Amino acid sequence: MSSFYDKFWSETVTWSAFLGSVEQKADLWESYAGRAKLNGDELARVKALRGKRKVLIMTEDWCGDAIRSTPTIAAMAAASDDVEVRVLDVDKHPEACLLYTSPSPRD
Numbered sequence: 001m002s003s004f005y006d007k008f009w010s011e012t013v014t015w016s017a018f019l020g021s022v023e024q025k026a027d028l029w030e031s032y033a034g035r036a037k038l039n040g041d042e043l044a045r046v047k048a049l050r051g052k053r054k055v056l057i058m059t060e061d062w063c064g065d066a067i068r069s070t071p072t073i074a075a076m077a078a079a080s081d082d083v084e085v086r087v088l089d090v091d092k093h094p095e096a097c098l099l100y101t102s103p104s105p106r107d
Contacts, residue, residue, distance in 0.1 A: 005056065008096055012056060012086035015074040022061040029067055036071035038079055046079045055085045058096055 013021070022029045038046065055077060059066035070087070077085040090097050 004096075004099065005054065008088055008093060009054070009056065009086065011093060012088045015070075015077070015085050015087060018087035018089075024062045025064075025067060026061075029061065029071075032067055033071040033074070036075040038072075038075055042076070043079055046076050046083070049080060049082060051082065053083045055083060056088055057085060058088045058090050058093075058100075060089060060091045 019029060019033055055073060057066070057070055057073060059070060074085050077083040088096060
C-alpha cells in the first residue's frame with residue numbers, strides 16, 4: 001500500500017458503520033443506499049476483477065456528491081469478496097483532503 005493508505009487506512013470505518021453513523025441527510029443516505037443495485041453487466045465486471053482491492057472513500061455525511069455515489073461503490077464492493085471499501089471522515093482528517101486538493105472545486 002502507498003504511504004497515504006498506510007497513514008489513513010487505520011482511521012477508516014466500514015461502509016455499514018459509516019451509514020449507521022450518518023447524522024446529516026440520513027433520509028437521503030438511506031434512500032440511495034436502498035436503491036444502489038448493479039445491473040448484470042456491472043455485476044459481471046466486478047466479479048471479473050482479479051486480486052484484492054482496497055477502496056478508501058474520503059467523505060462526510062453532508063456531501064451531496066457522496067450521497068449519490070458512495071452507495072453504488074459500496075454495492076460494487078459487496079458483490080466481490082476481493083473488494084474492501086472503507087470510509088474516511090474528512091472532517092476529522094482534513095489533512096487527507098489537502099493532499100488531493102485541486103485549484104478549482106471542479107478540476
